[in-house]
Amino acid sequence: MLQKTNRQTLVEQVALQMENMIESGKWSVGMRIPAEPELMAELNVSRNTLREAIRALIHAGLLKTKQGDGTYVCSSSALGVVLKKRVLRSDTLQTLEVRYALEREGAHLAAQRRTDDEAHELLLQLERCEAAAKRGDIDQFVTADIQLHQMIINASHNEILIEIYSHIGEALHDSITSLTRYEVDADFVAMHRQLVEAIVAQDGDRAVAAVHRYIEESKDVITQDEGEQP
Structure with missing residues (x-):
């Protein structure tokens, strides 16, 4: 029996917005994404929500973190x-x-x-x-x-x-x-x-x-x- 689909969580919504910025070219490959305070203000989310979204995109292979330097775009799409x-x-x-x-x-x-x-x-x-x-x-x-x-x-x-x-x-x-x-x-x-x-x-x-x-x-x-x- 088919089950009702769940609505996207806030983390998923934030990750999708960030993914769209990557795929649209606003965040290009090799670019360091904005710092946490700036993203929190722009997306109107908490630090924990933002970090979960970033972790999801790192796992998907779109972002990578350089210790002590920041988070960078490493691919233009999940595909x-x-x-x-x-x-x-x-x-x-x-x-x-x-x-x-x-x-x-x-x-x-x-x-x-x-x-x-x-x-x-x-x-x-x-x-x-x-x-x-x-x-x-x-x-x-x-x-x-x-x-x-x-x-x-x-x-x-x-x-x-x-x-x-x-x-x-x-x-x-x-x-x-x-x-x-x-x-x-x-x-x-x-x-x-x-x-x-x-x-x-x-x-x-x-x-x-x-x-x-x-x-x-x-x-x-x-x-x-x-x-x-x-």
């Missing part, structure tokens, strides 16, 4: 925390499969919906990736590569897809870094140029094919590496 933890528990092949699903659709939509300004910015970002690869700067390439893929997803103008991808971006960093130990070569970089040029040309099928090529290449690299392990 981001969950996705990041899940990606970090997955192996590289599973992560690639998720990337393929998201990046394939993102590339297809971006080819249809990108603006002229977005096309220009994608070409500039591609040049940054190519320059880092030419220098052999793996760290800079990884950073530029993640930014490039996020820009492509942003150009899809699908807010849900953008949010999901942005939340797993940090967790993808380790996966992409491990892959680029092997594959930052001319062919791999060329696949990214094919992808960007297809989006600029608004050729969705060609963009999807480019995503397929570099994901399959990455899978082959992983498979070969595992086969060489003793």
Whole structure:
């Protein structure tokens, strides 16, 4: 038998208000939230209620406390925390499969919906990736590569897809870094140029094919590496 749902407690209401400030960007990631007296006055709650709400958000992974310094925002949403933890528990092949699903659709939509300004910015970002690869700067390439893929997803103008991808971006960093130990070569970089040029040309099928090529290449690299392990 279904039971009546309980109304939110005061602590839950306060935690929700604080979560909304984080998700709206009023409290950005890395920011130290206001001190207790200021929050107590703003939210019109007691110290105990406020502390319980903060503890709930710390447990959810949105806030973290630095001893003697204050409480900081460490994630922009609870969804981001969950996705990041899940990606970090997955192996590289599973992560690639998720990337393929998201990046394939993102590339297809971006080819249809990108603006002229977005096309220009994608070409500039591609040049940054190519320059880092030419220098052999793996760290800079990884950073530029993640930014490039996020820009492509942003150009899809699908807010849900953008949010999901942005939340797993940090967790993808380790996966992409491990892959680029092997594959930052001319062919791999060329696949990214094919992808960007297809989006600029608004050729969705060609963009999807480019995503397929570099994901399959990455899978082959992983498979070969595992086969060489003793």
